[in-house]
Amino acid sequence: MGSAYAIEAEELRRTYRARTGWLKPRRTEVEAVRGVTFTVGRGELFGLLGPNGAGKTTTIKMLNTLLIPTSGRARVCGHDVERETREVRRRIGYVFGGDRGLYDRLSALDNLRYFAELYAVPAREQKGRIAELLDLVGLAGRERERVEGYSRGMRQRLHIARGLLHSPDVLFLDEPSIGVDPVAARELRRTVADLASTGTTVLLTTHYMAEADELCDRIAVIADGCIQALGTPAELRRRAEGRRVVEVEAYGVPESAVDALRGLPGVRETAVEARGALQLLTVHSDAHVDVQSDVLRELAGIRLGRVDSREPTLEDAYVAIVSAAA
């Protein structure tokens, strides 16, 4: 209808104002999103990546009408999110990660029936639609159990079924794969891909780079409330082009050693990630400099595990973009 884009965001901003304390009220302001502009085409699968607190959820909530933007404009299917709220709501589905957002003491079936009514799914279509969705998310046969007895992944799948009840044109998925086991996550990705291939526009946030790489047509990396990079996964990967990545598994690396790595010639970025007892050191360097021997020299005396030198992945590109923004 009219607009060529499913989602248009223009200079979106959102500031949270909060008052804390009753006797001596103190005002705090958080600029969660500071001027975000992008468009998503119809049927496109668009990813929003970024570190915790980057403003992804806030952006989604402005687009799905739960939050009014502090400034800027946004349209979904050509309808203004602030003024034509109901028109927008009719056309969108919203699924967020985690186990909240459901009526725990009701069965999955009752939850779906209630939301089918809320979304005005015609009475004679409800039964079929609900059965179809229960099947799609693999909850068929357990729909009469109360949700409080569901595992996290089952709740997440129920969430997804709920978001699809009214066959929305645009689907907002905020970390839908949180707490979902690998097999179910793979099914979830297939479901999302199927939806997109049949014309549903999807806006997805996730912290799993492989998921974004596999699914998304285009990705925006957002940090600190601003878009830092936008492009296809291949284009973003090229951001890390001309780099090489050395990965070292180590036990008990002191801060000082990490700082020393950062100072090595040719090194662009370093990151440390704790994985149980071991730490995973990631060192980005210019491709033409071989830093591996230098790195190992700096780490002399520290117990090391696997050492690996490889081409950059989307995750490396993401790390590069985000740390450049910081």
Next chain:
Amino acid sequence: MSTLRLLTVGTLLHVKQISRSPFEIAIALVVPVVQATLAVYLFRSSGEQHRLLEAAVGAGVMGVWSSVLFGSGGAIQGQRWQGTLEMIMLAPRRPVLVVLPITIATGLTGTYALLATLVWGRLLYGIRLDFAHPAAFVVAAVVCVVALGMFGLLLAATFVLMRNANALANTLEYPVWLVSGMLVPITVLPAWTTPIAAVLPTTWGARALREATSGGPVWPSLGICLGISLLCLVLGGFALTHVERRARAAATLALA
């Protein structure tokens, strides 16, 4: 048609959700016994059988009111916690259609308190359940529940906006009991409460029930009760639409 279905299905499912809460079940088991006892000991001295039944009915209505008050506040707050408040407000519906089933459901679960108070009164204290106008009593009880649900809607409008809704709810329980004469006749209250009592639908609802219990013209009070409640519904509807917008601006639909 679809609106009516939404209201019905919504109300039924919310009754289900509320009545399965362990907290509600515990309250439902204890409170009616306490209320029946209270009614009996407060009025036994007067020695009149009819006064006893009247007191039990009054105590029961207090139960309905408590349920609506804590229900509208609690349900909104609870749903904020559960994360369902955002989900239901996100539906392409007028906010009033989304919230009304919740407040009516609280009224319905409260009716249980009214019935249970009467039953316990009968079983434990032998209060004779001879209503002056039994049929009118049933109609009045139904109207009362719906009316309180609509009044609850107006309260709910405040609760959607305020994150500390429960604090407000706590302060409203006893004053409304007293002022609307659920337990003691309004005539014994100080004069300044009269205008407040006159605009509260609870006053007229309690009065209609009392009249149905011990004799009196039930319908005028019931009519006024219904009228005020419909006004509450209209006001609550507008307030909710306004408040929903405010809540989206202030980000109070979610916890954080």
